[in-house]
Amino acid sequence: MTFLPFARRAGVAALTGLLLTAAPTALLAETPADTLVVASAIDDIVSLDPAEAYEFSGLDYVNNAYDGLVEINPQTLQLEPGLAESWSVADDGLTYTFKMKKGLTFSSGNPVTADAAAWSLQRAVKLNKTPAFILNQFGWTAENVDKMIMAHGDDLMITVSKPFAPTFLYNCLTAGVASIVDAETVKTHDAGGDMGNEWLKSNSAGTGAYTLVSFKPNEGLVLQARPGYWRGDAKIKNVFIQHIPEAATERLQLEKGDIDVARSLTPTDVEGMAGNADVKIQSDVGGQVYYLAFNQKNENYKNAKFLDAMRWAVDYQGMADTIMKGAVIPHQSFLPQGYLGALDDLPYKLDIEKAKALLAESGIKNPEIKLSVRNSADRMDVAQSIQNTFGQVGIKVDLDVGEGADQLKAYRARTHDATLQTWGPDYPDPNTNSSTFAENPDNSDAAGNTGYLAWRNTYDPGELTAKSQAAVMERDPDKRKAMYEEIEKTHRETSPFILMFQQARQTGLRATVKDFYTGGAVDAAAYWLATK
């Protein structure tokens, strides 16, 4: 093709001419030294009220503007005291006492009290926005929450409906919805009984390292550090999160130095920046898992040998390295790396011969699979790799490509045969994935339990349902961990799910930026430790 290079040259020459006549002197500024400029796709933000935010970008903000009673350390990703200095649980397992730290203040200067903490949690339950279900699990409703969460002097007394595993409560209290807000300030901005919901969409009232200066949907948000943050003042005074959805654009701006952090890069952009000394790539895991699921309305998928044959017919490592180019890592259990009890070993790998032998043992002749795939490039590539390796084993795969929404509809109605899907955990406790992958209290069509992935695949997990329900009640953390490990092991060996990958995040940073933490699979980004 000679046309393209020529056209490019001609185009460039023409544009040069145009700009020489029209362009003024461009004023190009590097990012200011006291500001961290983060480029990201933030069009997912619905609200900045911590009781309502439930999208990645919204939760990143909440993590930096608010704190909970219990927090996750951004560096170790372990639980640590937040606004409560200590806590204890009564012998009945129903009553918790959180002792509040003394001397902490909200950004308004108001003191952090047990009253404010109680009001914040009550507020989140009463507002009943999307993430409220995380709190509702403990039996709290708009009617009873005033009695179940109460302040007694410096202590916050929390009552739960069942003797749950304490780690279950602690993990859920690290979620954004359990953030403590400045009750006095927020109450003054009540509009029609909305408990300040509208006001908090564009204002902050928390204890976090940053306060919100401005927010323009689909454009950006500006944060400013508040002096006297209890975990130590933020290292960088301002954070500007700019909405730049186009990955190629982000890459260009990062290389140019117009932004400090690029959060929506594609593997292609990451590859393209290799060798640029001004830029570095940070890889860490995210919470999403990629899996294949087979609907057991098809009797073939109840055949243990057949399921096993398919587990050995997936090119886990090959796909992660080539098709996904580092956007995922192989992961073969339903709990993502970083979760309590997650199994990180990889027992399965591509072994065509073994898979063939297992298929022969299964007694199923010339099996055919109709695999539903949503029409995005990476999903299609993964599906085609599976089609190829399954084909080598003797399993014919037909790809049923369609819109994500349509496929989700079929999946929820359990009319699919097999499907390639992802699942993101809802809150930082293993129960979130265990309950959906390994529990199915009623497998009948009439039950309509679409919230359970097991139900969607007509999979009756047998004793796993009870085991998973027991694990969320186990009060000894070590035992609880061992229970999840056992459930995952049984699940991956017997269920009609093949867990393949866990999401990996690739963040582009200017070489000078240090200590930018994305929160891994369990938490959101932390800006206050970053330096540049």
Add this chain to the structure above:
Amino acid sequence: MAETPSPPAVRFLTQTGKTLFSLALTFLGLLVVTFIIARVVPVDPVTAILGERATGAQIAEMRARLGLDDPLWQQFGIYLWDVVHGDLGTSIRTRDPVLAEVGRYFPATLELSTLATIIGVLIGVPAGVLAATRPGSIFDQVTRLFGLIGYSMPVFWLGLMGLLLFYGHLGWVGGPGRLDSAYDMMFDFKVPAVTHMILIDTALAGEWAMWRNAVSHIVLPAGILAWLSMAYISRMTRSFMMNEMGQEYITTARVKGMPERRVIWVHGLRNTMVPLITVIALSYAYLLEGAVLTETIFAWPGIGRYITDALLIGDMPAVLGGTIVVGCVYIGLNMVSDILYRLADPRAR
């Protein structure tokens, strides 16, 4: 009895009435089409609002609340009533009134397209005239090639290449976005939002450093869109001019000894103005609605990107509201070009 010509005032009123009627009809057509499209696309607004975890009961409740279970004609009636009363609904994603959001995003597109059209006209019309007076010359060939490239190259490719060269390598212009991030952060505090057009608002606020920075950011996307419109305008000008230059009155003017410059630029061009107005208006309208890709690449917070973003997450009120506004602008521009047409051509009065 011979019909007496009606007085000018009556004629004007009838004409205006006819125009208004046809406008109302077009508007109604626009509403019907957008409404049907919104019902036909396979985007489920309920899933968009409630997410994947919703239970059957929650879905049913939300369907009822959105009125999705009502008969279609009834839904359309409610929709029509709301739109006529200036209520474009509430965005599912942000839960802000769509009209307010569109009011914020549309000026950014308007600013970009207007600048692009001005550049396109200032370069395209003279280029077309010159090419028409020297058909087959080097200048004509170059203009044609240049126009062809501008017209046939995908705009996202031009945009990315432009960014790579003028921003990435040469550093002559600002990058994506309407301002450098340092200015962008301060913008809301220093510049009151009057028109939502950045060049005008910064100038009104007297923030000249910011204004210059905004110019450096707008010049590349505007230049690329201008290329697109210039290609079209110059080709059309050329063909209109060629047509005019063969007319008898041109020959007459020449025979009278009128200077060639005057023949071309006054007599010839004046007469091509009539069809040219329609061409320019159409190209302007095209930019107003068609700048989606440019807006995405240049991170430009305009209406095209607003509609696309909304569509991708199934925020149908935002998509419909945005489409209606763009449609109205299109209708409005057609009307303006009609009026200008009458002003420029006495026969059409």
